[in-house]
Every structure is written in C-alpha cells, then in structure tokens.
Amino acid sequence: MHITQLNLDNKNQVEDFLRLPFSIYRDIPQWVPPLQMDERLRLRPGRFPFYGHSYACFFLAYEGNRPIGRLVVLDNRPYNEFNQETTAFFYLFECEDDLEAARGMFEAGFAWARSRGLTRIIGPKGFTPLDGLGLLVKGFQHRPAFGLPYNPDYYPRLIEACGFQPDRDAVSGYIGANVQFPERIHELADRIRERRGLRIARYEKRSDLRALVPKLKGLYNGALRGTAGNAPISDEEADALANQMLWFADPKLIKIVMKDDEPVGFLLAYPDVSAALQKVKGRLFPFGWINLLQEMKRTDWLNINGAGLIPEYRGSGGMAILYSEMFKSVRESGQFKHAEVVQIGVENEAMQRDMENFGIDFYKVHRTYSKELAR
Secondary structure: OEEEEOOOOOHHHHHHHHHHHHHHOOOOOOOOOOOHHHHHHHOOOOOOHHHHOOEEEEEEEEEOOEEEEEEEEEEOHHHHHHHOOOEEEEEEEEEOOOHHHHHHHHHHHHHHHHHOOOOEEEEOOOOOOOOOOOEEEEOOOOOOOOOOOOOOOOHHHHHHHOOOEEEEEEEEEEEEOOOOOOHHHHHHHHHHHHHHOEEEEEOOOHHHHHHOHHHHHHHHHHHOOOOOOOOOOOHHHHHHHHHHHHHHOOHHHOEEEEEOOEEEEEEEEEEOOHHHHHHHOOOOOOOHHHHHHHHHHHOOEEEEEEEEEOHHHOOOOOHHHHHHHHHHHHHHOOOOOEEEEEEEEOOOHHHHHHHHHOOOEEEEEEEEEEEEOOO
C-alpha cells in the first residue's frame, strides 16, 4: 500500500480518483452518484472559483496499482478569516475497510495542513455551501437526498481510529403528506408579514432567479452575521452556485422573503432527482439530462435544503414565515408525498424542537469530526 499526492494533470490519477466511489458502493443500492461534471470541475483549478482564494491537496491510496482510498484536504482562507481560526477541512473521503490506507492518507493530509500553518482539521466539510457535510451515522437504510453524503457504516470507525473526535451533528427530518401542520403557525406568519411589511416573492422562470443572484449573494452573506462555522461567498462563487442550483431547480419552489425590494430571507426547495442520478450514474451527457428533467416532473420527493433570515428578522416570530412556507411548498404543488428537511445543526435546538412538535421525524444524522494538529 502506498499514498500518492494527486497530480491534477495526470489523467490516469484523476480517473482513479473519480472512479473509486463506484467501486466502494457497487453493492450498496442506496448510494447516489454525484454529478460527474461537478466532480470534474473541482479538479480544475483554472475554472473552479474556490481556487481563486484557497487551496486544496488531493491524495490517493493504492494497493499495487489498484486505488483503494482517496481524500482531499482544504485550506479555506475566507472561512479562517471570517471565523478567526487556522482550520483545515477534509472532504471526499472514500476508502475500503482498510485502516492502514485511511491512516496513510490522513497523515499525509495532516502534514500538508501543518505546512500551511493550520492547527486543526474538521470534516467532512466541502468547497461550497451546497456541499453536504458530515459522515452519515444514522439512517443507512435510506437513500440520501440529492447532494447529501452517504457512506458505508464502517467510515466513522475508520475516522475515529485516525484520531478524530465527534464535533457536531446535523439532523435531517422526514415530512409525510399526512403531517398536520398547525394552522396557528400560518396565522402567525401572516400577522408577522403584515406587521413588518414583508412579502414572499416567487418565480416562474430560471431567468428571473438568475437576475436575483447578486442580491441573493448579499442575503446569504448577511444571514451569516452572528453565526459560526460558515464563510461568506464571492461574486464568482455566487455565479457558480447559481449555475449548479439552476440545473435542477423548480423556480416555483424557491421563495424569497422581501422587504420592499430587498431580500431578507430565503427558502430553497428542490425536487429530488436522486433516482435519475442512480440510473444515469451521475452523467448528464449525452442523454442523462433527459432523465433528470423527467425525474423533476415525476418524483414525489421534495428536498428542503436551505432556509435563513438576516438577524434583524429572526426574532419576534420571524421563523414562523419560513415554517409556513416550508409546509406550503410540500402541499401546494400536489406532486409531492414526501419531503426531507436536510441538515439542521443540533445546536439549533429551538428549530429542532419546533419541527418535532410539527410531527417531523428526524431519521438521519450526519456527524462532523475534528482533530487538533500537534506540531
């Protein structure tokens, strides 16, 4: 077994890195292949906005000529500046049940992070806010929502054997069509909107959403105020995220809370296209995009994977607006029988408590891990 630092100009190594998950998950029917065009873009520093401000180092573990593990370690400069930390991320960890390979990759990653002055490492945590975080530790029997991590149940054991400690958990909740949402929450949301002069903007066309991207970037960065563990995004990253999002977005499910002409909150929901991605193995071209478009129309699963208000509007019942719109998204179209609210941090006890009271079943848990990097 040997560890190799990936040369991004070496096509064979790049293909080994990209193909490895298909080997790891070949007998796991729940796994959903990621979009291959997005996976390849991450390995192209000249085109991926992350590399405009930050750095990444990729590793492969080989047994002879056969790849058995992979890992990327990130030095996210905006994150460290915003949070006043010196923290590395690890991401895209995949490995056969081989502790020597896992340790070898992480030791190489730790050395790279230390060489950049980083003193702590957390993960799995990715390049962008749309990258799902954590290892799955509960809910292995369920297919993941699109974009959310799935992994074999031995991964947490490997990670902990490499010296990591549990850091934070995030829960994902199931909403069935028969959930009875309290009418009083809709009534409260209506009163809050009227009292504070708010309205819900909805969109029919993708071009309308694209025109809103600059304001959404400001909204996202503004919603980070008073929070930790995130980072503001640049103009280039906002454009790239919009391109990624608009591939599978239904504009009618994107709702923006407006004060006059300025957005102050958002709710992002998408038809789940996981079944189509399984069928086409994550490849949109030449014909995979047809399956994707068909799945958007026939899927009865909805993913709710982004909600926030800027700090000035969170109190005094402001969250009721997001809760109300969340349940309206499930019910209004008539298409969806199931919905998943993805990755709510367990530190957000109030939101979890509210949702449990609404009848949401938190049936999946993802966990991030951390380790101090001794010099």
